[in-house]
Amino acid sequence: MKAWDIGGQQKFRDEWGRYTRGCDVIVFMVDASDKKKIDTARYELHRLLENPELSKVPLLVLGNKVDTEPHMSHDNVIQALNLDYITENKWTMINISCTRNINLDKVVEWLTANSK
Helix, strand or coil: CCCCCCCCCHHHHCCHHHHHCCCCCEEEEEECCCHHHHHHHHHHHHHHHCCHHHCCCCEEEEEECCCCCCCCCHHHHHHHCCHHHCCCCCEEEEECECCCCECHHHHHHHHHHHCC
């Protein structure tokens, strides 16, 4: 499995399409404790998925930092990112905590099941 952590900084966003060519899955991580950045995340995710090469590529959305309070719930992240409007890509959303190892097993299971 090849993975790229290409970061969310604005200066890297125009390069996302280059790194996603030929990928089996897309993993898109957001900070579930930072409501101020969720609008930007929604915009960038939907912009990324406009790439015709990415239609039908499974999408895994991770809401990280659920070990901090306050944080957005699973349903809040889905709503904030307008995931229900994504119809070309099979998608799943999992709330996680990288530092507390919360639901990381579910991430590995999903990647294993959805990668070629």
